[in-house]
Amino acid sequence: MQLSATSYDERLTAPRSWWLISFLVGLSMALILLPFGTLPMLGGLVGGTAVAAVAASSYGSQRIRVVGGSLIAGEAKIPVTALGEAHVLDPEEARAWRTYKADTRAFLLLRAYIPTALRVEVTDPEDPTPYLYLSTREPERLAAAIEAARTAAAS
Incomplete structure (x- = not known):
């Protein structure tokens, strides 16, 4: 595919x-x-x-999109080239990353009614944000879209 x-x-x-x-x-x-x-x-x-x-x-109007080489999550717009590895979080891991594992510098697009999430590392040395935590119903598909956009941007 x-x-x-x-x-x-x-x-x-x-x-x-x-x-x-x-x-x-x-x-x-x-x-x-x-x-x-x-x-x-x-x-x-x-x-x-x-x-x-x-x-x-x-x-419930917040959106997550991968468009034109950028990840747009709510108010944040980040080029996919500034993103590192994406980690799919099951409901238990997602709860841990929004509570005791959370970093106060991280960008959180959090919706408690969505049990799964994606944690994407930020690799830009100029950006103090260590990772993005994105509540999403389809974390595997979002991770694949980010990877596809990163591959397209590298070409």
């Missing part, structure tokens, strides 16, 4: 249960506003649900 340098794009969407929680927040607002009448109650249901849904959508 041949991978191109633009073969990876993932949005770290919030789990479905968060949308149910958004509705429950709206329901809570409706109950709080119930003593003021039907119209405020409906406004609380719609407004509370909308605000909670926007918050869930915003938190």
Whole structure:
């Protein structure tokens, strides 16, 4: 299977249960506003649900992409030539790297609802960041896309 340098794009969407929680927040607002009448109650249901849904959508809008010889993870954009080895982390290792093994200088794109991750070493001597910790649902595919982009950039 041949991978191109633009073969990876993932949005770290919030789990479905968060949308149910958004509705429950709206329901809570409706109950709080119930003593003021039907119209405020409906406004609380719609407004509370909308605000909670926007918050869930915003938190789940972060993306990880490998595009044009760069890894773009949230706000970070790093050329793949400045990256070293990628380590696929199972749920247990991922938990260890976001807790007691974590380096405070590392870049973390962390989503606790995603159990697996990829840890990518940063080899640029000018960059104080030792590694990138990226929560991802497909760490093997992301590692392969980074390697393919690095190989394409070296050619």
